[in-house]
Amino acid sequence: MCGIVGLFLKDRALEPRLGAMLTDMLVTMSDRGPDSAGIAVYGEDAGAGKLTVQSADPAADFAGLAEELGAALGCDVRLRPVDTHAVLSLDADKLAAARAALRDLRPGLRVMSGGERIEIYKEVGLPQSVADRFGIAGMRGTHGIGHTRMATESAVTTMGAHPFSTGADQCLVHNGSLSNHNSLRRKLRREGMNIDTENDTEVGAAYLSWKMQTGSSLGEALESSLNDLDGFFTFVVGTRDGFGVVRDPIACKPAVMAETESYVAFGSEYRALVDLPSIEAARVWEPEPATVYFWSH
Amino acid sequence: MSDVQTIDLEATGLRAMNAQLQAQARQTNRTAWEIVNARGAHAIAAGLDAPIEVTVRGSTGYYCGGMNQQALIHVHGSAGPGVGENMMSGSIVIDGDASQYAGATGHGGLLVIKGNASSRCGISMKGIDIVVHGDVGHMSAFMAQSGNLVVLGDAGDALGDSIYEARLFVRGKVRSLGADCEEKEMRAEHLDILRDLLERAGADARPEEFRRYGSARKLYNFDIDNAY
Incomplete structure (x- = not known):
C-alpha cells in the first residue's frame, strides 16, 4: 500500500x-x-543553502561538525541538531563542495536533502x-x-x-x-x-x-x-x-x-x-x- | 415508520456500529438508521442483511455497503474504492462521486452513483444493476458477466473488455471498446429494461438516447484459431 x-x-x-x-x-x-x-x-x-543530514550516531557525528566543515569550505556553517538529523546552513554555492567534504569528515553521515528551502526528515x-x-x-x-x-x-x-x-x-x-x-x-x-x-x-x-x-x-x-x-x-x-x-x-x-x-x-x-x-x-x-x-x- | 436511530461513528466505533446494523433481524421494526461523522472510514454498513434504510452523512472510504443484502443505503457524500462490492440485493445510492471498482463482482441489487465513477466500475459484475449519472473511467465492466451498467455520461477507455453477458448502456461517448466488446442492436426489450432502471435511479434521461454494448462472444467460446 x-x-x-x-x-x-x-x-x-x-x-x-x-x-x-x-x-x-x-x-x-x-x-x-x-x-x-x-x-x-x-x-x-533564508537566502542561504542548507543540507539535512542523518546519522546513526548523532552525538558523535554532529560534535564539532559545523567548525570542521566551515574550515574545509572556508565559510560560516551553522548546525541545528534535530534528533537523528541535523540541518547544516551554509552558503548556497557551497552545497556540492559540502557534500564532498562530508564524505571525508563524516563517512557515516547520510545526506537527506539539499537546497535552499527543503528539509527532509525520515x-x-x-x-x-x-x-x-x-x-x-x-x-x-x-x-x-x-x-x-x-x-x-x-x-x-x-x-x-x-x-x-x-x-x-x-x-x-x-x-x-x-x-x-x-x-x-x-x-x-x-x-x-x-x-x-x-x-x-x-x-x-x-x-x-x-x-x-x-x-x-x-x-x-x-x-x-x-x-x-x-x-x-x-x-x-x-x-x-x-x-x-x-x-x-x-x-x-x-x-x-x-x-x-x-x-x-x-x-x-x-x-x-x-x-x-x-x-x-x-x-x-x-x-x-x-x-x-x-x-x- | 420507526424513529431514526442515529449512530455517531466517531463515538461508537466502526466494529460496534456495523455489528449493531448487522444484528438487525429481517423483521426488525427499527428500519431507519443514520450514521453521522463518516469521515471517510472504511467498510461502513458492510455485510448488512435486513430491509433497513441507512443514511450516511459524509463521505465513505473503502468498501461501503460491501456484500449488502436487502438494505437501502444512501450516502450523502462521495464513496471510496469498492463501494457495493459483491452486493447481493437492496440498493446503494451515492450522492457524490465513486472511486475505482464501484459495484465490483456485484450479484444483485441497484447501485446508483449520482456523480462520476472512476476506473473499473462494474468490474466482474455478476447480476448487479449500476446506474451512473455522470461518467465512468477506463476498464469499466471489465469481465462483466451479467447485469446492467447504465452510464448517462461518457465511458473511458476499454469499456467492457473481455465481457461475457452483461448489458452496457451509454448515452455519451465511449472513448474505446475493450477486447470482444461491440455495439449491439437496441431492441424493445432493452428499452424496457433501461426505462425501468432510469426511473428507479431517478435519472432524467430517455432510453432512446442510449446505445447498447455487449459481448461479441468470440473470446469465451472455444475457437480452434485461439489455440496455440
Whole structure:
C-alpha cells in the first residue's frame, strides 16, 4: 500500500500550521504503511543553502561538525541538531563542495536533502513517532509532502524511507512499484546522477531530477515519466516553489485531491483530508490516470 | 415508520456500529438508521442483511455497503474504492462521486452513483444493476458477466473488455471498446429494461438516447484459431 499526503498552501496565513496539518494527515494514513515514515518541508527562503543530514550516531557525528566543515569550505556553517538529523546552513554555492567534504569528515553521515528551502526528515517507525521525534508539528512552511511506507521493493531502512531527494530542493514520494528501475538506474548513473540505494522510488526521483537538469520543467518531466517508467505509481513531487501529482495509466494506486482558495491537498484516501479547513466547501476529485497536475507559487 | 436511530461513528466505533446494523433481524421494526461523522472510514454498513434504510452523512472510504443484502443505503457524500462490492440485493445510492471498482463482482441489487465513477466500475459484475449519472473511467465492466451498467455520461477507455453477458448502456461517448466488446442492436426489450432502471435511479434521461454494448462472444467460446 503506502500512504501519501501533501499540502501546498496558497494562503500565507496557514504557513505556521503546515507541519501540524501535515502531521495530522500523515498519522491518519498510518495503517497504509507501518514500516517507515518521512516528511519534506519547504520552509522560508533564508537566502542561504542548507543540507539535512542523518546519522546513526548523532552525538558523535554532529560534535564539532559545523567548525570542521566551515574550515574545509572556508565559510560560516551553522548546525541545528534535530534528533537523528541535523540541518547544516551554509552558503548556497557551497552545497556540492559540502557534500564532498562530508564524505571525508563524516563517512557515516547520510545526506537527506539539499537546497535552499527543503528539509527532509525520515526514519523507520510509525508516522506519529517519526513526526514526534523531529517536532514536525511545530514546523512552518509553504508546502510539504509526507509518506508512510509499506515496503515492497527494498529493505526497511532509513535510507529506504520516502521522500527521496535527488536534486536541489526536489523530492518525490511514491505509492506503487517500478519494474524497470534496475536498467534505468544504470542509465541514470551513466548520465552522472547520484543514486544511493537499491530502492525503485529513488530511481523515479533521479529520473525526474535528470529531466529537470536537462531542460525540462517539472510538468514536462512528469509527462515523460509516463513513457519511461514501467510499473505502478502515484507520485507526489515537490520542488522549490511547486507541487505536482501524476498517476500511471492504470491508476490502481489511490489518490484524492482537494482544492480551496487557501490550499491544494493530496491524500491516498479522503480520510487524510477530513480535518483540513473548509474541506466541506473544497473541490474534491480523484486525479485522472496519466494526467499531470502541478501548482507553483 | 420507526424513529431514526442515529449512530455517531466517531463515538461508537466502526466494529460496534456495523455489528449493531448487522444484528438487525429481517423483521426488525427499527428500519431507519443514520450514521453521522463518516469521515471517510472504511467498510461502513458492510455485510448488512435486513430491509433497513441507512443514511450516511459524509463521505465513505473503502468498501461501503460491501456484500449488502436487502438494505437501502444512501450516502450523502462521495464513496471510496469498492463501494457495493459483491452486493447481493437492496440498493446503494451515492450522492457524490465513486472511486475505482464501484459495484465490483456485484450479484444483485441497484447501485446508483449520482456523480462520476472512476476506473473499473462494474468490474466482474455478476447480476448487479449500476446506474451512473455522470461518467465512468477506463476498464469499466471489465469481465462483466451479467447485469446492467447504465452510464448517462461518457465511458473511458476499454469499456467492457473481455465481457461475457452483461448489458452496457451509454448515452455519451465511449472513448474505446475493450477486447470482444461491440455495439449491439437496441431492441424493445432493452428499452424496457433501461426505462425501468432510469426511473428507479431517478435519472432524467430517455432510453432512446442510449446505445447498447455487449459481448461479441468470440473470446469465451472455444475457437480452434485461439489455440496455440
